[in-house]
Amino acid sequence: MVRGKEKSNASLRRDPSWKYSVQVDIGGAEKTYVYLKCNFCDKVVKGGVTRMKEHLSGSHKNVAPCANVPDKVKEEICAYINKSITAKYLQQEQFDDRVEHGSYYGSESGKGSSSTIHSRGARGPMDQYMVNPGEDRGQTQMMPATGTREGRRQAPSMYELRTWILKEELHNTEQSIEEIKRTWSETGVTIMSDGWSDMKSRSLINILVNNPYGTVFLRSVEASDEVKNADFLFNLLDGVVEEIGEQLVVQVVTDNASAYKAAGHMLMEKRKHLYWTPCAAHCIDLILEQLGDLPQHKNALSKAKKITKFATSYLTLQSILDVRQPLEAMFTSTQWLNSAWGKKPEGKEVRRHILNDKFWATVTYAILSTRPLVQVLCLVDAEKKPAMGFIYNAMDEAKELIAHNLGGEEASYREIWDIIDARWEVQLHRHLHAAAYYLNPQFQYSERKSSNPKVKLGLYHCMERLIPDLTVREIADLQLVLFRNREGFFGLHPAKSTIVKRSPIEWWIQFGDSTPELQSFAVRVWASLVLPLGVSETGARIVRCKQREETDCQHSE
Numbered sequence: 001m002v003r004g005k006e007k008s009n010a011s012l013r014r015d016p017s018w019k020y021s022v023q024v025d026i027g028g029a030e031k032t033y034v035y036l037k038c039n040f041c042d043k044v045v046k047g048g049v050t051r052m053k054e055h056l057s058g059s060h061k062n063v064a065p066c067a068n069v070p071d072k073v074k075e076e077i078c079a080y081i082n083k084s085i086t087a088k089y090l091q092q093e094q095f096d097d098r099v100e101h102g103s104y105y106g107s108e109s110g111k112g113s114s115s116t117i118h119s120r121g122a123r124g125p126m127d128q129y130m131v132n133p134g135e136d137r138g139q140t141q142m143m144p145a146t147g148t149r150e151g152r153r154q155a156p157s158m159y160e161l162r163t164w165i166l167k168e169e170l171h172n173t174e175q176s177i178e179e180i181k182r183t184w185s186e187t188g189v190t191i192m193s194d195g196w197s198d199m200k201s202r203s204l205i206n207i208l209v210n211n212p213y214g215t216v217f218l219r220s221v222e223a224s225d226e227v228k229n230a231d232f233l234f235n236l237l238d239g240v241v242e243e244i245g246e247q248l249v250v251q252v253v254t255d256n257a258s259a260y261k262a263a264g265h266m267l268m269e270k271r272k273h274l275y276w277t278p279c280a281a282h283c284i285d286l287i288l289e290q291l292g293d294l295p296q297h298k299n300a301l302s303k304a305k306k307i308t309k310f311a312t313s314y315l316t317l318q319s320i321l322d323v324r325q326p327l328e329a330m331f332t333s334t335q336w337l338n339s340a341w342g343k344k345p346e347g348k349e350v351r352r353h354i355l356n357d358k359f360w361a362t363v364t365y366a367i368l369s370t371r372p373l374v375q376v377l378c379l380v381d382a383e384k385k386p387a388m389g390f391i392y393n394a395m396d397e398a399k400e401l402i403a404h405n406l407g408g409e410e411a412s413y414r415e416i417w418d419i420i421d422a423r424w425e426v427q428l429h430r431h432l433h434a435a436a437y438y439l440n441p442q443f444q445y446s447e448r449k450s451s452n453p454k455v456k457l458g459l460y461h462c463m464e465r466l467i468p469d470l471t472v473r474e475i476a477d478l479q480l481v482l483f484r485n486r487e488g489f490f491g492l493h494p495a496k497s498t499i500v501k502r503s504p505i506e507w508w509i510q511f512g513d514s515t516p517e518l519q520s521f522a523v524r525v526w527a528s529l530v531l532p533l534g535v536s537e538t539g540a541r542i543v544r545c546k547q548r549e550e551t552d553c554q555h556s557e
Contacts, residue, residue: 434458
């Protein structure tokens with residue numbers, strides 16, 4: 001929607017929509033809008049040239065398409081829109097490339113791209129990383145002026161950024177952190193260790209504290225010489241638990257590296273009322289990596305990597321399968337055969353793969369046997385609900401779907417199941433996940449509820465660790481009967497009708513009042529499983545992994 005008067009300068013009048021419409025004045029209409037009348041159907045469009053483009057091209061649901069527009073005009077408008085989108089995309093790509101290669105960052109050594117910083121010397125920590133946005137042309141272009149009725153607002157100066165803007169942001173951030181900290185006693189917290197490497201190849205460990213109300217950055221520790229030292233990691237995590245308060249900590253999450261595993265077990269041995277949990281996304285990545293070593297998968301993946309060389313490095317097996325016919329047409333076309341790539345050995349090899357039905361069979365097999373796991377990975381990385389609390393059920397469903405995809409014969413899926421089970425049982429199958437499954441009303445009241453005794457075993461193991469007071473634990477245990485039989489608040493119509501509409505933690509807060517001890521336990525369990533996206537990756541690594549996972553997830557939906 002375009003507010004304000006439409007500009008009539010030469011640059012804006014280049015838009016082809018002006019040739020096929022005329023600006024009109026509407027009596028009594030809102031003066032903040034521009035009204036254009038279509039030359040083909042006489043429809044008056046509110047919202048200026050942008051809405052007129054959408055009207056002529058039929059590309060937007062918020063404005064009716066023109067029924068009388070000639071095909072050539074429609075094609076012209078669509079081409080203009082696509083050209084604009086491409087230009088914006090390339091502009092963003094150029095900006096991303098500058099960031100990736102350090103154009104927007106300085107360095108302590110003075111080798112960065114901002115001459116201003118290095119000529120005057122860094123005045124503080126921010127100067128070591130941020131360029132001067134008031135003096136860097138690219139930074140100024142990156143910050144578009146905000147449109148107002150009075151005109152265009154200027155970007156803040158460097159002085160403003162360093163003074164009142166910085167102070168105001170600091171004040172707001174401190175207030176937000178304090179608000180989150182006040183909720184820790186209600187929900188408990190998860191401590192997360194987030195390892196990464198900076199531009200100087202230093203190994204850094206970020207310590208984050210998370211609960212459903214938000215994530216608080218506690219500190220960053222340089223550990224270049226200690227990252228594989230279990231004793232160092234244990235002392236680091238144990239010190240953080242002591243600082244936060246053991247009574248508030250439900251679990252500590254790290255990656256699956258052997259040093260972290262050892263440190264996690266040492267922590268659980270000392271701290272009897274919390275859990276160490278490995279990163280689920282990392283674990284599923286390891287499963288997919290191990291499946292990729294199977295001969296039937298390796299064949300498809302190795303050939304797929306060669307094929308993507310001629311298309312885009314972000315193509316996945318699923319996307320290759322989706323464009324099978326266009327790929328076959330491309331590699332049989334005269335243009336390809338006469339091209340430089342078509343005459344090279346690697347080009348001829350890729351052509352053989354594309355035109356080989358056996359290759360497509362291996363691609364299909366790899367997709368059918370891994371797609372359910374990619375969907376679980378998407379669930380783990382979801383931001384819409386506490387996905388980790390659903391992982392117990394999700395992994396079971398993924399295995400069943402893999403078996404179904406491969407025909408249901410045990411011989412066809414047993415090898416894959418064994419790989420999944422080996423990782424799941426050792427690394428990902430946690431008592432917290434089992435307890436969350438039991439306390440999830442979506443599963444507890446389902447006809448397909450699991451009867452696996454490990455679920456109830458996990459529940460009682462969690463109660464023992466997270467409810468240290470024996471009397472309170474016994475009361476919570478007795479209250480499980482009310483939950484299981486839907487008595488009291490659990491039997492109310494809203495409790496039944498909103499099981500899916502509410503997240504489990506919201507459901508327990510709303511309907512667990514008649515069982516306060518059990519309610520408190522359930523809330524702490526579920527709150528510990530509400531983890532932010534990308535717990536195990538930060539900086540440039542999380543950007544790259546996020547792009548890869550989003551691509552896979554889009555194709556798995």
